[in-house]
Amino acid sequence: MRSCSRCSLPVDSSTPLKNTHPKDPMTRIALPNKGRLQDDVKTLLDDAGLPIRGKSERSLTASLGADFEAIFVRAQDIPEFVADGAADLGITGSDLVEESGRVLTELLNLEFGRCRLVVAAKDDGGLTSIAQLTGKPRVATCFPRLTRAYFESKGQPVEVVPVSGAAEIAPHLGIADIVVDLTSTGSTLKVNGLRELATVLDSSACLICRDEVAQRPEVQEFTIALSSVLRARTQRYLMANVPKDRLDEVREKLPGLNGPTLSEVLGGSRFVAMHAVVPAASIYKTVAALKGLGCEGILVTRIERLMP
Ligand code: AMP
Numbered sequence: 001m002r003s004c005s006r007c008s009l010p011v012d013s014s015t016p017l018k019n020t021h022p023k024d025p026m027t028r029i030a031l032p033n034k035g036r037l038q039d040d041v042k043t044l045l046d047d048a049g050l051p052i053r054g055k056s057e058r059s060l061t062a063s064l065g066a067d068f069e070a071i072f073v074r075a076q077d078i079p080e081f082v083a084d085g086a087a088d089l090g091i092t093g094s095d096l097v098e099e100s101g102r103v104l105t106e107l108l109n110l111e112f113g114r115c116r117l118v119v120a121a122k123d124d125g126g127l128t129s130i131a132q133l134t135g136k137p138r139v140a141t142c143f144p145r146l147t148r149a150y151f152e153s154k155g156q157p158v159e160v161v162p163v164s165g166a167a168e169i170a171p172h173l174g175i176a177d178i179v180v181d182l183t184s185t186g187s188t189l190k191v192n193g194l195r196e197l198a199t200v201l202d203s204s205a206c207l208i209c210r211d212e213v214a215q216r217p218e219v220q221e222f223t224i225a226l227s228s229v230l231r232a233r234t235q236r237y238l239m240a241n242v243p244k245d246r247l248d249e250v251r252e253k254l255p256g257l258n259g260p261t262l263s264e265v266l267g268g269s270r271f272v273a274m275h276a277v278v279p280a281a282s283i284y285k286t287v288a289a290l291k292g293l294g295c296e297g298i299l300v301t302r303i304e305r306l307m308p
Contacts, residue, residue, distance in 0.1 A: 026063075026067060026068060026069040027067060027068050027069070027088045027089065027216070027218045027219065027222070028068070028069045028070075028071060028086075028087045028088050028089070029064065029068055029069070029070050029071070029087060029088065029089040029090065029091070029222070030070075030071050030072075030073050030077075030078045030081045030082060030086070030087035030089070030090040030091070030092075031052075031070050031071070031072055031073075031078075031090075031091055032072070032073075032074070032075040032078070032091070032092060033060075033072035033073055033074060034074075035074075035075055036113060037075055037091070037092065037093065037112070037113045037205050040110075040112040040113060040205065041091050041205070044110065044112075044226060044229060044230075045064060047229045047304070048225040048226050048228075048229045048305075049065065049225065050064040050065045050068065050222075050225060051064070051065075052064060052070055055070075055072070059072075060072055060073075067218055067221075068218070068222065071086075071087055075092045075093060075096055076092075076096050076099075078090040078091070078092035078096065078208075079092060079096055079097045079099075079100035079102050079104060079208065080100060080102065082102075082104060082208055082209060082210060083100070083102035083103070083104055083210060085210065088209060088210070088213050088216075088219065089107075089207060089208065089209045089213075089219060089222060090207070090208045090209070091110065091205060091206070091207055091208075092205065092206070092208070093113055093115070093203050093204070093205055093206075094106070094109075094201075094203045094204060094205070094206045095115070095117055095143065095146075095182065095201060095203035097206065097208055098146055098201060098203075099143045099145050099146050100145075101145055103211070104208045104209070104210065104211075105208065105209050105210065105211045105214050106206045106207070106208055107206075107207045107208065107209055107214065107219070107223045108206060108207040108223055108226055108227055108230070109204055109205075109206050110204065110205040110206055110207060110226070110230065111204055111205075111230060111233075112204065112205050113203070113204050113205035114184060114202075114203070114204045115182045115183060115184040115203050115204075116182070116183055116184070116199050116200075116201065116202050116203065117143060117146060117180060117181070117182055117199070117200040117201040117203060118180070118181065118182075118183050118189075118196045118197070118198065118199050118200060119139075119150075119178060119179070119180050119196070119197045119198045119199075119200060120168070120178065120179050120180075120181060120183075120189050120194040120195060120196050120197060121171065121177070121178045121179075121194065121195055121197055122171045122172070122193060122194060122195070123193045123194060123195045124193065125171075127178075127195070127197060128195070128197065129197055129198065130154060130156060130197050130198045133156055133158075133178075135157075136157045136158060136159055137158055137159070137176075137177040137178055138158070138159045138160075138161050138175070138176040138177050138178075139151070139158045139159070139160050139161060139176060139177070139178050139179065139180055140161045140163050140167045140170030140171070140175060140176035140178075140179045140180075141160065141161070141162065141163065141167055141179060141180035141181065142162070142163060142164060142165060142167060142181070143180055143200075144160045144162045146180070146200060146201060147160050147180040147200070148160055150180070150200045150201075161175060161176045167179040167180070167181045168181055168188065168189065168192040168194055169192065171194070172192070172193065178197070179194065180200060182203070183196070207222075207223065207226060224307070225305075227307075228305035228306055228307045229304070229305055231305075231306045231307070231308075232302075232303040232304055232305050232306040233280070234279065234280055234281070235277050235278065235279060235280055235303055235306055236277070236278055236279075236280045236283050236300050236301065236302065236303065237275070237276075237277055237300070237301045237302075237303050238254075238274075238275070238276050238277070238278050238283070238286065238287075238298070238299070238300050239273065239274065239275050239297070239298070239299040239300075239301075240273075240274050240290050240295040240296070240297060240298040240299070241265060241269075241271040241272070241273055241274070241295060241296045241297045242262075242271060242272055242273075242274045242290070242293075242295050243270055243271055243293070243294045243295070244270055244271065244272055245270075246293045246294055246295075247262075247272065249293050250274065250290060250293055250295065253286060253289040253290065253293070254276050254278060254286065259274075259275060259276040259277065260274045260275060260276035261274070261275045261276070262274055263275075271296065274295075277303070277306065283300055287300065
């Protein structure tokens with residue numbers, strides 16, 4: 001019996017690699033084995049009730065709940081694994097999905113891992129925009145496909161110098177004139193004496209699959225589990241006792257999705273109890289406004305999951 005080339009577990013050699021992993025029919029999801037996205041992926045899965053179980057330091061697979069199996073591979077290989085059928089789902093950066101050029105369905109934008117793919121040049125070189133480029137500059141990048149497409153769309157001829165990491169050093173070593181590289185805060189570019197000239201692409205982590213598996217019930221369940229957690233992160237559950245004669249003003253102050261729900265406070269109180277789901281980003285303003293309207297017993301809690 002031969003081994004699975006992806007995870008080295010034994011597979012039935014009478015069938016092609018596509019979905020021949022020994023633990024089928026579990027739905028398999030490819031996750032980053034290291035790097036920037038790893039911690040956020042783990043937190044999201046924990047919050048969604050799908051904690052990674054049975055993974056030791058070096059293991060390449062683990063279970064996620066009862067129905068899913070995780071395989072751990074390099075973030076840049078995940079689009080290929082999913083497109084080729086070695087995994088059903090994958091979580092990786094949308095920059096890497098775009099660079100792969102594979103046809104994949106993005107089920108969810110996961111909101112973390114935000115960064116931009118940018119064109120940058122040496123700070124002391126005098127360039128401030130790509131319109132000032134002349135001739136055929138050499139561009140060092142880990143994203144040759146996106147880089148070629150970008151400069152082609154701008155009508156600027158370039159010579160792409162593919163590198164597998166640390167592109168930012170290339171202009172200082174004289175092996176490239178400019179770089180196309182990822183940045184989030186811009187501090188690494190600055191530290192390396194580079195200045196941003198243009199944005200090629202905005203990126204964040206995403207959940208991907210092949211189009212043909214998108215409608216499978218377990219894929220939809222997985223997507224709903226993650227999206228309900230992501231939605232809940234942006235909202236808060238608010239409770240307060242509201243003076244009955246200020247209800248209309250309170251309602252105006254609540255930018256929330258739902259409600260508010262009102263219930264009587266027993267004993268002929270001048271208050272009603274109000275519950276509402278409100279945006280987390282403006283909760284501090286909402287609480288201050290409610291207080292100003294005479295509300296009492298204001299209580300704000302996090303929400304674990306939220307489905308509209
Ligand atoms: P890495 O951890 O270097 O393997 O990068 C994996 C992915 O993390 C990248 O492809 C991006 O999608 C994402 N990422 C988020 N922020 C950054 C950043 N500042 N630099 C590089 N990658 C980033």
